[in-house]
Amino acid sequence: MAASVQSVAKVLWRLTPSVLHPLRIYQPCVQKLCPRVSVSPVFLQSHSFCQAASLHDEAAAQAAETLSRYKEKPWEYLESEEYIEKYGSSPVWTGYRRNHKGGIPPQKTRKTCIRGDKICGNPCPICRDVNIIIHPQNVKLLEQFISPYTGIIYDPTKTGVCMKQQKKLTEAIDASRDHGFLPFQIPYVDFTKEDYSNSHDAVGATPPPASLTAGESWYKWYGEITPDESEVTKVKRKYKAYLK
Template sequence: MAASIQRLTKTLYSLSPSLLRPLRQYQSCVQRLPVRPWPSAFIPPHHSFCKAASLQDEDAADAAEAAEATEAVEAVEAVSRYKDRPWDYLESEEYIEKYGTNTVWAGYRRNHKGGIPPQKTRKTCIRGDKICGNPCPICRDPNVIIHHQNVKLLQQFISPHTGLVFDPTRTGVCMKQQKNLNKAIDAARDHGFLPFQIPFVEFSGEDFNNSHDAVGSTPPASFLTSGDTWYKWYGEVTPDESEVAKVKKKYKAYLK
């Protein structure tokens, strides 16, 4: 047995150079070949799925950022467009879709405790960069700008029957915007953009009568005699004796 093993080892040793030579040549050829990346078909499946998911997330994030940027740009453009001509907003399709034929403050409900609303609205809805939870009809829409030439907006806050400005408790406008409304309405009336009516009062002849001595012409002093009063009606007045006695007692030290 041992002899057979020795013979086998000798034969393998004699044949080893002939067997190893092609293997060495193949290794040298493989090393000379250019290195190429593995095709996509040989990439393990979990790597491809992770890469596809990451690409989808990145695309979704980019799309969301682009949408936010476009919305911000559109909002800035709308505000800048209506800032110079705020009356164009009330004739735009955006306003009609949002409010229709109703007023800006129609359907607005204030937030307050209890069933009875307070007698005054809040002072302001915007303090610096902070906006309250339920801003007033003017503060909630940045395109609604108070201006004395924005007649259609100002007419929504004026009663068509009396010509008076609606109370803020009815419209829900904050006190700051109500002051701006009052100033704009006064300026619009001064410039002739808004009409205002002066109530006509018929005066009777008695209102212009100067026959009464209290409102008539004062007679000259030469017609007065000693003991006469300056006005005739003053002599007809009978003072209360008790009141006269009180006055005399009070000023007794000063009376001669």
């Protein structure tokens, strides 16, 4: 009888795991009736394994959907609850410190954090978060790397961004300014009338040759220049053979 019950259990296991769910619930009763029958715990816990696998697949699908959504609209990540819980109101590079030997940090950041499939230890603030994507329309991210006082892009030694991402940031900020997403100031220069005046002899009207007298220079300011006697002597000595 025990062999027949065990063979029936194996058949039910082959049919569907949902049939074994009641058997797992009434396992103590079955053991009391047939103490020689031993049902493997692997068979009884298969339903829980299926549920865990389905939950894992749903989580992976949801993560892939979120990642694809942020790739199309990367500015939505900076407004999400995940970003606020992770960074708050601070920039993404706040508190970042690169791993390096000694107490003095290197003068330049690394060239790149990702080489093929290999990611270096402690990647830069942009490479460590997959959802942070540099885009000309991602204004909130680009503003974190621009000084609000001077409008100059922060040096990578301050933010810790690798050189590859720094180049992308510079190109995205320039494109964003060209398209009008980011403001920029042109320095104002107050020009006076003297800058546009033509009263100076060097830029004024040339006097006619008839008004010149013997020994008078063409320009008035040229006559006020006194040459150095030592330099004149050197020139005369050098071209003595050619002078009459």
